Ligand SMILES: Nc1ncnc2c1ncn2[C@@H]1O[C@H](COP(=O)(O)OP(=O)(O)OP(=O)(O)O)[C@@H](O)[C@H]1O
């Protein structure tokens with residue numbers, strides 16, 4: 457077999473010219489006859505697989521209006537797939553709700569503490585939502601990725617825009633309510649908001665629902681009407697990443 461130095465198909469930067477172009481032309485040789493091409497293609501496939509495994513699983517961004525059901529779906533997912541997902545614990549200046557735990561649901565901090573950390577460059581993204589500060593610290597994401605788990609970020613639409621400017625490369629999922637009326641009922645029934653906070657969240661939800669329709673903003677939109685249906689769709693969307701993490705974690 458000839459060693460064909462085809463510059464067009466060979467990604468080896470050392471190969472600048474084709475040493476046998478004339479003969480290749482005459483004998484109608486193609487890439488299959490090229491040792492360099494075959495070797496580099498093989499190397500490239502192996503290198504890509506290795507890089508992907510080393511980079512770890514892709515994070516997943518969950519967004520959508522407050523009350524759409526993001527936390528409900530995430531909790532189900534993390535319970536069913538224990539040891540596959542890890543939650544990126546955000547910082548917030550809002551008060552904890554009954555049952556929420558510092559360091560688990562959020563890191564609850566003052567505005568001063570949060571602003572200082574933002575100024576120090578400790579955050580990947582941060583936003584003001586409904587009168588409070590929220591943000592994803594670099595440490596929160598790194599803590600999950602260090603365990604080779606799928607990092608879940610639950611963030612608002614400003615966070616989505618900001619994450620798109622980073623190299624995090626997540627899968628973007630938007631959880632949508634069936635209607636504004638249903639959303640309002642869910643938020644009221646949750647009994648976590650004052651009337652003022654509820655109205656702020658509903659106003660933000662209108663904007664959020666328009667935002668989610670922007671082309672290319674989300675990879676997937678899931679309508680959370682019936683919880684089990686929405687959860688089924690979510691599992692389906694993430695099935696490939698879930699299998700990959702399970703496989704890697706089983707072999708290590
Ligand atoms: N499919 C559903 N059908 C009925 N109720 C639901 C459904 N999904 C979630 N809920 C309820 O709606 C309320 C809001 O859900 P959840 O707290 O998960 O929303 P969220 O999107 O995480 O909100 P936030 O962004 O404010 O944290 C909760 O009380 C939850 O139990």
Ligand SMILES: Nc1nc2c(ncn2[C@@H]2O[C@H](COP(=O)(O)O)[C@@H](O)[C@H]2O)c(=O)[nH]1
Pocket residue numbers: 518519520521522546547550581582583585590591592610611612613614615616
């Ligand atoms: N941009 C960010 N948004 C965040 C973050 N953590 C949570 N959120 C979003 O805030 C609202 C309200 O949350 P709640 O817990 O007060 O109901 C919701 O849309 C979350 O997705 C964050 O780190 N960055």
